[in-house]
Amino acid sequence: MARRTRQLAFRFRTRGGPRPGSGRPPNGERAGVSHLRRPALSRRHPVHVTLRVIAGLSSLRDGAVFFAVRAALRAGKDRFGFRLVHFSVQGNHLQLLAEAEGREALSRGLQGLGVRLARAVNRRLERHGRVFADRYHARSLRTPREARLALAYVLMNARRHGRGLRQLPPGFGDFCSSAAWFAGWGRPRELVFGLGSPTGAFDDAPVVPPRTWLLRDGATRAGPLDPDDAPLATPSRQERH
Helix, strand or coil, X not given: CCCCCCCCCCCCCCCCCCCCCCCCCCCCCCCCCCCCCCCCCCCCCCEEEXXXXXXXXXXXXXXXXXXXXXXXXXXXXXXXXXXXXXEEECCCEEEEEEEXXXXXXXXXXXXXXXXXXXXXXXXHHCCCCCCECCCCEEEECCCHHHHHHHHHHHHCHHHHCCCHHHHCCCCCCXXXXXXXXXXXXXXXXXXXXXXXXXXXXXXXXXXCCCCCHHHHCHHHCCCCECCCCCCCCCCCCCEEC
């Protein structure tokens, strides 16, 4: 009688996979932004972007550092189909409102802007090395309410971080933002920024006028913004780029 043999199954060793410690490590001390493929982006939808810097750097709002950051924003405000509409510079991060022709235009524009910002900060601080902690967070704004919340969050971000009473007197806008180029305040410009403030003209501004209906008209159709309002938290839904 012939003897039967049983076929054995071989287990092949693999690399990577869903096990602890696998995959690309984060740039910072903890996991940051997901590296999954970016979702599609419509040119009709503006984007709220957050850029965070590494720990240990001087505050981005400090004198010469802020002016270097603003100059870099001005140089990269309108390139590759990417347009910077508003910004707020805080101690360890930047909040941006931008428009883009699509996902690739947003990515290229922010990459170029990130390089300009890093070079400007390193030059001013006389240092070398990485400036940003991880990739950027981005969230598409699809409704007038989302656009209004994001606009208030960006332009009045200093009040949200607890610096309103110390740095921003009641009724005044934040000079470390693009608030001077926003026409939707509920008070005259002279009362929001005082004498010697930026004129609000776009000739040599660090931002460009909005083209999307949501930022141009939709965000303020419920009424003008009050510079004394501390912004609420933005919606939790985020697209991580």
